[in-house]
Amino acid sequence: MIRIDIDDREVRQALERLQQRVSDLTPAMREIAMELEARALNRFETERDPAGRPWQPLSPVTLARKKGRGGILYQTGDLLDSATSRAGRDVAEVGFGLRYAVFHEYGTKKMPRRGLLMADPEARTLGEDDKRAILEIIGEHLSGG
Numbered sequence: 001m002i003r004i005d006i007d008d009r010e011v012r013q014a015l016e017r018l019q020q021r022v023s024d025l026t027p028a029m030r031e032i033a034m035e036l037e038a039r040a041l042n043r044f045e046t047e048r049d050p051a052g053r054p055w056q057p058l059s060p061v062t063l064a065r066k067k068g069r070g071g072i073l074y075q076t077g078d079l080l081d082s083a084t085s086r087a088g089r090d091v092a093e094v095g096f097g098l099r100y101a102v103f104h105e106y107g108t109k110k111m112p113r114r115g116l117l118m119a120d121p122e123a124r125t126l127g128e129d130d131k132r133a134i135l136e137i138i139g140e141h142l143s144g145g
Contacts, residue, residue: 021142028141029087035133036094037085040116044080047072049115050127056112073104073114 039050047055055072069075082097094117095101106121107113119127126134 017144018142021144024089025141026087026089028137029090029092031137031141032134033085033087033092033094035137036092036117036130037083039130039133040094040096041080041083043116044071044074047114049113049119050117050130051115051119052127052129055114073116079104 043049049055058066058072066075070077073079079096079098079101082101083094084097085092085094087093096116101116103111104114105116105118113121115121119125119130
């Protein structure tokens, strides 16, 4: 009989480290939430939705009312200041604390959509760049980076 002993300590240790990292994803979720919040805030500057589409310009009536103050979704800074994010073991949430943010995300009969969070709110999907950023964060977390 031939006996072969395999020293698999390194493999077992690597698997244990991986199991520890996936048992509590809070650090990765926190990073994802912060990244998505930063991306949403950047859209106030770029005036593009998560799919990269430019926001529709303001109507002449709205432009007159704003008297040249701020960009398309910026007048007082309240919406921008209401951005929030939170994370837990298996959740990353990003949003805005003002009720009217939903009108910008989905649009209304009188106002075109100017998305901040979703590339397609009906399908509830993220933009491709946002997805890539999330996958990169998860990959770094799983690899121990």
